Amino acid sequence: MTEFTPKIVAFVCNWCAYGGADNAGSQKLEYPAAVKLIRVMCSGRVEPEMVMQAFRQGADGVMVLGCHPGDCHYRNGNMKALRRFRLFSRLLAQFGIHQDRFVFDWVAASEGKKFQTVATRLAAAVQKLGPLSLTGYVRQGEPS
Amino acid sequence: MAKKDTLLVLCECGNNIRDKIDLEAVRAWALGDSRISQVVSHELLCSSAGKVFFTAALKKFKLRHIIIAACSPRAHENTFRSLGVKAGVNLADVNLANIREQAAWVTANKEIATQKAITLIKAALARTEYHEKLELRSMECLTDVVVIGGGIAGMEAALLSSQAGRKVTIIEKNIALGGRVIHSEELAPNMECAPCLLSPRLFKIKDDPNIRVVSFAEAVEVVGFFGNYQVTAQKKARYVKESCIGCEACFEVCPVSVKSDFHLGLGSRKAIYTLFPGSIPAGAVIDRENCLHFKDGSCAACVSACPFAAIDFSEQDETLSFSAGAVILAIGSETHAPIQNRRLGLGLLDNVYTLAEFERLANSNGPTQGRILLKNGSPPSAVAVIHCAGSLSAEGLPFCSGTCCVMALKAGEFIRKQIPAAAVYNIHDRLVFPGPEMQSFFDKQVAHGTRLLKTPDLPSLTVAADQGQLLVTGKNLQPLRVDMVLLATGQQPAADSGKLADLLGIERSDSGFFKSDHYFLRTTGSTLDGIYAAGSCLGPVFADQAVLQAQSAAGEAVSRLVPGRQIELESMTTEIDPELCGGCKLCVSVCPYKAVSFLADQGVCAVNEAICRGCGTCAANCPSGAAQAKHFTREQIDAELEGILDD
Structure with missing residues (x-):
């Protein structure tokens, strides 16, 4: 059996979090290669269905990263996203997805180190949980 | 079967990518891909030589989709999109796969980095199938300016805008200009004489053919967006014609004396009064509340005292309307x-x-x-x-x-x-x-x-x-x-700031002053584009800072609204499909720019693409999928997800 390498998808806003990942790059801060980014203009663009789609397509962990409160390029899209994903993360268990597989956080364009930390931490958490196997909706899934 | 219509451009970025990613392996993979038609590479694509090479490649291969595997789109998306557009490629069809920041620089193992680079290119490829053309859009704009508030900041904003050739309307609530600086004798720290500072500027405004002063008036409605505002003002009747020069002959005969607001209640004025001698406008005003003529018709002393026959008891309040590209708020504080x-x-x-x-x-x-x-x-x-x-x-x-x-x-x-x-x-x-x-x-x-x-x-x-x-x-x-x-x-904050903020749809900070669009970078921009603010309505400031802020606000307004030049608009806006829209108005409530409105007659919502900045928050909230953020549609993102997870 081959070793499990968790696949992580990060939805990142163009202005802060994507910049944070770029900053990690510029500083040569290594993070697991299985962490891959989907750029959107604002974290407010990310729909819960997109996160579910990522899980369905084989992601073992998903993050949504936006600008810190008050820093949103579009004034407050990040706060709209926060409200949405706070609720969403509480519903994950019903889909048989452990809450630890999902992270919502703020990463500033200057926070390469934070991006590395958040990405590495999620990868480690997912590594511990093992591969995600989605069997269906609304079930007694992984313990939360 | 996918069409072979993609040009993949690999950038070595000196040794930054070349040493960390096996570009030969990437090329070999790409040549076997069903969508990639050509692969070219350059040692440094953003260099002058690289740009020439890029343009030549676009012209030589004439392919629909261009994917550049290089650095961050934050660094060079605009660079290559501009070159693409010049070479006749649509904006939407030039896209970067960030194999430098996301693979070369963060992955020690060359084999793994190479594999990740290929995945990133796959993701970029996957979404191209759903790409739709993006339009470079621009709009005609109005270049005139409306200034609300005629204190030192409002006056400065008006003078500077006029100097740039713009027509300016100052809407002042009081009966004359001057604001609060005229309340002072001298200004610290250099104890400069305040009236000496203001007086020449007042006269400059009076003589400026570009500036119209509408005093004793308040803005009651503002509709529109940056480049196209319509401001409606309610102007109170003065009962004294413009022929009044403020000679004060009527003051002596007016029998009514009331507390003066100008003196903060410490002194008195007559029922016919000017703000101060030498004010602009110079003319007097009859205070309808206290004038005996309006109370019981018992007095007309001013009529016979006036050497210019300027008294006119029949004057009516007026509603005036002004068109402007920008509105500058300078209503001060209290x-x-x-x-x-x-x-x-x-x-x-x-x-x-x-x-x-x-x-x-x-x-x-x-x-x-x-x-x-x-x-x-x-x-x-x-x-x-x-x-x-x-x-x-x-x-x-x-x-x-x-x-x-x-x-x-x-x-x-x-x-x-x-x-x-x-x-x-x-x-x-x-x-x-x-x-x-x-x-x-x-x-x-x-x-x-x-x-x-x-x-x-x-x-x-x-x-x-x-x-x-x-x-x-x-x-x-x-x-x-x-x-x-x-x-x-x-x-x-001035008593009116709440009312005005509601009227305009701009935000206020917790302290109640108008909120800056950005604390450092756009201090004098309000939270709505094209609405600026200057002076102590943004927070307490000294006169010097009020003037600087006015210059900043007017400077930005006139440099963005140029006669004969169009305003560039966002290409990646959101569209709402009226066929799918259920008219729930969730999008209206989440839009930070008030770009979405509900069309009552059609029962659907619509995006004003002159205001939309393309954040896509409305699209994420739309329960029916009617709102779609251009270039970040569900289909495109789902395809990208499929690509990114395909390894």
Whole structure:
């Protein structure tokens, strides 16, 4: 059996979090290669269905990263996203997805180190949980 | 079967990518891909030679999709999209796969980095299938400016806009221009004569054919967006025709005397009055509330006294409308004099004044013609200034206005100028004198005799009448007997700021002042594009900063609204498909720019693409999928997800 390498998808806003990942790059801060980014203009663009789609397509962990409160390029899209994903993360268990597989956080364009930390931490958490196997909706899934 | 219509451009980025990713392996994979038709590579694509190479490749292969595997789109998406557009490729069809920041630089193992680079290219490829053309859009704009508020900031904004050739309308609530600076005799720290500062500018405005002053008027409706605003103002009847020159002949015969707002209630004016001699506009106004003609028709003294036959009792309020590309708010602030200051005697004891009121007493156009006198008509021999009155407290102003300390010390200079022997005390806890000019002003006042009494217990102070004088007592303070007490009160938002903010749809900060679009970068931009703010309506400032902010606001407005030039609009806006829209208005409620509106007649929502900035928040909230963020549609993102997870 081959070793499990968790696949992580990060939805990142163009202005802060994507910049944070770029900053990690510029500083040569290594993070697991299985962490891959989907750029959107604002974290407010990310729909819960997109996160579910990522899980369905084989992601073992998903993050949504936006600008810190008050820093949103579009004034407050990040706060709209926060409200949405706070609720969403509480519903994950019903889909048989452990809450630890999902992270919502703020990463500033200057926070390469934070991006590395958040990405590495999620990868480690997912590594511990093992591969995600989605069997269906609304079930007694992984313990939360 | 996917079409082979993609050109993959690999950038080596010197050794940055070349050494970390096996580009030969990437090329080999790409040549086997069903969508990639050509692969080219360059050692540094963003260099001059690289750009020439890129353009040549576009022209040579003439492929629909261009994927550049290189650095971050934050660095060079615009670079290559511009080159693409010049070479006839659509904006949407030039895309970067960020194999430098996301693979080369963060992955030590070359094999893994190479695999990740291929995955990133796959993701970019996957979404191209769903790409739709993006339009470079622009719009005609109005270039005139409306300024609301005619104090020093509003006047500056108008003059600067006019200098740039724009037509300006100043809507002033009061009967004449001048704002609060005209309330002062001299401005600290250099004690410049305020009327001397303002007067030439007032006349410049009067003589400026580009500037129209609409005084005694208030904005009642503002509709539109950056580049295209319609401002409606309600102008009150003056009952005095424009032929009035402000000669004051009518003042002598008017039998009605009322408290003057201009003198902050400390002096009086007649029912026919001007703001101050030499005001702009110069003409008088009849105060309808108090004029006997309007009360009972018993008086028309002014009519016969006027040498210009300017009195016109039949004048009506008017509704006026102005078109403008931008609106600049300069409505100023107000003195914060809360009820809590009653324990300091404000409004209860004679000879207790706010600094603003004191400025009127010290002003040659004030109620005492500038003589600093007690209520009994004699000059004070001892004056106490109490700092932070009503400020820095939960029940008053929770912040430091940063302007009152300087005004407090200035009072001492005014007093000593008239009454050299008078003792001046400043009772304070903290003092704020930022910068060398203010500090040396402070040092000078102390050297000239202003005495500082420090107590950490300012909130414990009380002022009481005592044997014809005022007694200031409090914890950690020797009781102090004086003739006059001045309260250094802070600045609060103007009473109208809430109403105006609602009218315009702009946000205010927690303190109630208009909120800047960005604290550092767009201080004088409000939270709506094309609505600017300057002066103390953004927060307490000195006159110099108010002028700077006005220059900033007007500067940005006129540099963005140029006659004959179109405004560039966002390409990646959101569209709402009326066929799918259920009219739930969720999108209206989440849009930070008020770009979405509900079309009642059609029962659907629509995006104004002149305002939309393309954040896509409405698309994420749309329950029916009617709202789609261009270039970030569900289909495109789902495809990208499939690509990114395909390894």
